[in-house]
Amino acid sequence: MSISQDLAYxxxxxxxxxxxxxxxxxxxxxxxxxxxxxCLREGTVTCAQVISIGGLDDxxxxxPTSIGALATIAELGRHEEIERRLPALAAAARAVGSPQLRxxxxxxxxxxxxxRCWYWRGDFHCLRQGGDTCYAAFGQNHGHAIxxxxxxVYVHPSDTAVALTAYEARVRIAGPGRSSRTRTVPVDExxxxxxxxPTRETxxxxxxxVTAVEVPAPPDGHVGVYRxxxxxxxWDFALTSAAIVLAFEGGDRGKPVRHARLxxxxxxxxxxxxxxxxxxxxxxxxxxxxxxxxxxxxxxxASALDHNGFKxxxxxxxxxxxxxxxxx
Amino acid sequence: MRDRDDSDASRRNFLKTVGLGxxxxxxxxxxxxxxxxxxxEPEKLQKILLSINGRQLSVLVEAxxxxxxxxxxxxxxxxxxxxxxxxxxxxxxxxxxxVPRYACLTLxxxxxxxxxxxxxxxxDGEDLGPVQRAFVENDAYQCGYCTPGQVMAAEGLLRxxxxxxxxxxxxxxxxxxxxxxxxxxxxxxxxxxxxxxxxGGA
Ligand SMILES: Cc1cc2nc3c(=O)[nH]c(=O)nc-3n(C[C@H](O)[C@H](O)[C@H](O)COP(=O)(O)OP(=O)(O)OC[C@H]3O[C@@H](n4cnc5c(N)ncnc54)[C@H](O)[C@@H]3O)c2cc1C
Ligand code: FES
Ligand code: FES
Numbered sequence: 001m002s003i004s005q006d007l008a009y010x011x012x013x014x015x016x017x018x019x020x021x022x023x024x025x026x027x028x029x030x031x032x033x034x035x036x037x038x039c040l041r042e043g044t045v046t047c048a049q050v051i052s053i054g055g056l057d058d059x060x061x062x063x064p065t066s067i068g069a070l071a072t073i074a075e076l077g078r079h080e081e082i083e084r085r086l087p088a089l090a091a092a093a094r095a096v097g098s099p100q101l102r103x104x105x106x107x108x109x110x111x112x113x114x115x116r117c118w119y120w121r122g123d124f125h126c127l128r129q130g131g132d133t134c135y136a137a138f139g140q141n142h143g144h145a146i147x148x149x150x151x152x153v154y155v156h157p158s159d160t161a162v163a164l165t166a167y168e169a170r171v172r173i174a175g176p177g178r179s180s181r182t183r184t185v186p187v188d189e190x191x192x193x194x195x196x197x198p199t200r201e202t203x204x205x206x207x208x209x210v211t212a213v214e215v216p217a218p219p220d221g222h223v224g225v226y227r228x229x230x231x232x233x234x235w236d237f238a239l240t241s242a243a244i245v246l247a248f249e250g251g252d253r254g255k256p257v258r259h260a261r262l263x264x265x266x267x268x269x270x271x272x273x274x275x276x277x278x279x280x281x282x283x284x285x286x287x288x289x290x291x292x293x294x295x296x297x298x299x300x301x302a303s304a305l306d307h308n309g310f311k312x313x314x315x316x317x318x319x320x321x322x323x324x325x326x327x328x
Numbered sequence: 329m330r331d332r333d334d335s336d337a338s339r340r341n342f343l344k345t346v347g348l349g350x351x352x353x354x355x356x357x358x359x360x361x362x363x364x365x366x367x368x369e370p371e372k373l374q375k376i377l378l379s380i381n382g383r384q385l386s387v388l389v390e391a392x393x394x395x396x397x398x399x400x401x402x403x404x405x406x407x408x409x410x411x412x413x414x415x416x417x418x419x420x421x422x423x424x425x426x427v428p429r430y431a432c433l434t435l436x437x438x439x440x441x442x443x444x445x446x447x448x449x450x451x452d453g454e455d456l457g458p459v460q461r462a463f464v465e466n467d468a469y470q471c472g473y474c475t476p477g478q479v480m481a482a483e484g485l486l487r488x489x490x491x492x493x494x495x496x497x498x499x500x501x502x503x504x505x506x507x508x509x510x511x512x513x514x515x516x517x518x519x520x521x522x523x524x525x526x527x528g529g530a
Contacts, residue, residue, distance in 0.1 A: 001397040001410060001432075002390070009368040009391035009437050030438075037394065037433045038414045048370070050391065054438060074427075098503025099481065100421060104429045234502035235416075 031109035069108030088224035092163035142307035147268035152194035162265035166243035176207025191270030221251030238266030381449030396431035407447030418504030421477040428484035462521035470508035
């Protein structure tokens, strides 16, 4: 019922204290703990000292342009300003896990959560665990990637990351060592593809803490949706999801599309921007043939593993249905 | 939140605590407010103050102990059940500051400074509270293993939304599996519990 590896624990009083302690060997960040505690119990993550940032209340704030890393997923899902301004993000937050997980999980933790690949979580010393084989590539891979699946075929589990990519958000990272050292990274450069480094999921380095996510104002008159397909009605990761943010000329849905961001989840080791599909939309009216062309373009460079070919159809179906609903 | 006969509930908790918790000490209500905890060394027992069902309890814990472990094995509060221990079943649901979450994914040290409510805390003196009563009256279980977690999820839902519709009820208990498939009666029980809670302080 508890964790077998020995742990020290520190609840940091401020960001500088947290960053100072994170410089030590084997220290790790505890946000809400909803993923970390399981990883520690199952030994997929080893950590000698847990640095809890749960007491850093100034990382909790949600403002129109910035969301603190400690804002909970539940708060994002019911925040009126987020709903009005970034509806696809609010919808993505409501689609995460279960009520209990949304109450506990933080935005920072949701972006930095570990893979859900059952080989990585199981007793397999896989490529991502420092071994030399991706067992999923030729094993049970119906949950795995159809895009960007070089070396390791896991899919990134975060729903919020998909919506944040569609809103062109930037992730603010503090450290190492002190809080005056910060950098911001566009969310579409935040996740690391396995072809570049199969042992890490994000660019967050040793000793660093995600402190906030900054979201620029979306284009005037934009519309946004998030659609998630999972094997059951709740409490499950996406088999496929899509965040779509569009703006039409003159704010009129009958007029050509002037701005399009289409981002797919559950299909790649990072939120997957369907750039060819965006190009198929911009400058055109959102009619049946445009929608068909976009859905087709989205999967042009998909490649299925043995058991996940259905995801190619799912992506197309989801994009067709959601674009249709936005055509009004 | 409703009123309740505190002396009874405290007495019971007190007896449970001193009777069953080997590393647990009961302390009578001292140290209100946000108890501070800075650090716990590895392999060391650290005394922390937990606020559970309205009582302040001083408990010796290791950093790696979960709230689920401490509630059951140190404090004898076995109303909170152990299932998957990875956030996939809901049997361990408790309220933290009135909001449902999984005790299996919560380190005990993380509960310092927060109000923990367990199934035992929903009792109305020696009687069942309204949500518990509604589960009994609606036959909302078969084996009963998931029931404590379902009750806590329902309690959390009703504290936030006293009059949920069916869809909101379904979402509210969507983080609790019932392997017996008693869902239809669970939804009915939660709807009834809402009425019981609204209809005059239970
Ligand atoms: C059964 C189950 C189902 C789930 N379903 C979904 C789902 O459908 N969609 C979805 O998106 N997620 C899902 N999740 C994941 C869940 O949303 C995450 O566990 C949660 O968001 C993590 O947040 P946390 O604050 O609890 O993170 P923690 O558990 O505290 O941390 C997770 C990881 O991120 C690191 N970390 C945390 N915060 C920071 C920070 N600020 N800076 C740097 N590193 C940090 C930690 O070191 C750790 O490695 C599910 C989880 C479970 C257990
Ligand atoms: S035991 Fe905590 S969710 Fe299953
Ligand atoms: S009543 Fe048996 S698990 Fe729900």
